Amino acid sequence: MSLSGPEKTALLLLLLEEPEAAGLLARLDAQEVEQVGRAMLSVAEASPQTIDEVLGEVLEVARDIVSVSEGPPAVRDLLGRALGEERAGGIIERIGHEARPPLFEQLGWQEPWAIATLLEPEHPQVQAFVLAQLPTPRAALILARLPAAGQPDLVRRIATLGPVMPTAAETLDAALSERIAATRPRQPLAELGGMQRAADLINLAGVDEARALEALSTVDKGAADLLSETLFTFADLSRLDSRALQTLLRGLDADMLVPALRAAPAPLRALLLGAMPQRAAEALNDEIDNRGPVKIDEAATAQKAIAAAARKLAAEGTISLPGKGPAYV
Known part of the structure; x- marks a missing residue:
């Protein structure tokens, strides 16, 4: 059984008395403690042969350390052989406190x-x-x-x-x-919930989107607008059926479509152009190619406006937005 550096450390800690193990853990940083903690779960049932191999390696390193007189380079070499160069380098840094406050x-x-x-x-x-x-x-x-x-x-x-x-x-x-x-900084609410978390819950639980937005709007209309944007974005146009796409595109002008499609992924651009009459699609595609670079902010604004137009049509019952709670009819 071949063990990684953290797994060897975890196995050694499990074999030591609690005070000694705690003392060694105290020398590790947060990331290493997490790695060793995870490794403890995987080595708890290690075979006697594996335990003997790890202890033998530790004893070999210990014998080398006793005879070391060359200073830091020799210590780095020893730790590198035992734990790997990357982890050994981190431990050397912690031994020399001058390297990091x-x-x-x-x-x-x-x-x-x-x-x-x-x-x-x-x-x-x-x-x-x-x-x-x-x-x-x-x-x-x-x-x-x-x-x-x-x-x-x-x-x-x-x-x-x-x-x-x-x-x-x-x-x-x-x-x-x-x-x-x-001070103990308070975790921002965005880390605990936020618009994306609310949107995910609505989508996964099949909550009626319209009722959820109406309830939120009575408390905070701005938040309701943000949640609505999160629930259906420009990228979600790829999930509309061809009839809904055609209905949506008929109400949009080139000034909005050109920057939006210029910045759109190729598959989505092809899908939207494919939902248009051939002559109109060719003309729009030529305009996109001739337009040149588009500012990111301009493209994002146009894409948001198109998504908003789709949401408006859905609210009016003209089209259906799939996968966003009960379908609009």
Whole structure:
């Protein structure tokens, strides 16, 4: 049975006394704790032979460590052989605390939305410094939750970030650590529910869309409009039958169709053009080709307007929107 690094660690922890196992776990960061925790479930029924192999490997490494006199390179080599180069590199970083301030170890236990909430009031240079210290996938999740207007500037700052004085890093560490300890950011409602979650529930449960929108509209018309947009989008036009598409397209002008179709996926564009009379489709296709590049905002606005026109026709009973609760008749 061939085990991964986290699985070997998990098996070793299961064999140790609780205090020793807890001490080792405390040295891992949040991601590694999660990996080892998952691995514990898969190695709990390991065979005696597998246990012997892992213990033998641990003892071999232990004997090597006793004789090490070459310093960090030898330690890196030992850990690399035992756990793999990638994981060994992370452990070496944690052994040398100078490589990364304690602050960023604390951030490893925070959700991306919480870190974004923590960083939002800070100066962009502080935000850039913190993001630059975090793993790229995690930093990307945090960046996406910061105000969109400032994201390009943050990327620029990260790209041009130079060395930071240790004293400045320590000051930042102390300031943000105090805020982490003193505040517990509240998870935004969008993370718990939101329009997409509501739309998914309506679609999956077969809830009457019209009644749901009417109920929401009495409380918040703006929210009802947003939910309506989420329930049926431009991409959903691909699920309309040919008669509904023809009815919809007859009421749309070229000024709306050209930017919308210019940015549409090729299959959807072909479907919509195929629902038009041949001569009209050829003329529209020529206009799309001759139009040149279209601004993303312009295309998105046109696509939303077309989806809104479809929803309006459905509300009037002219066409039916499939898969969105009871069909309109």
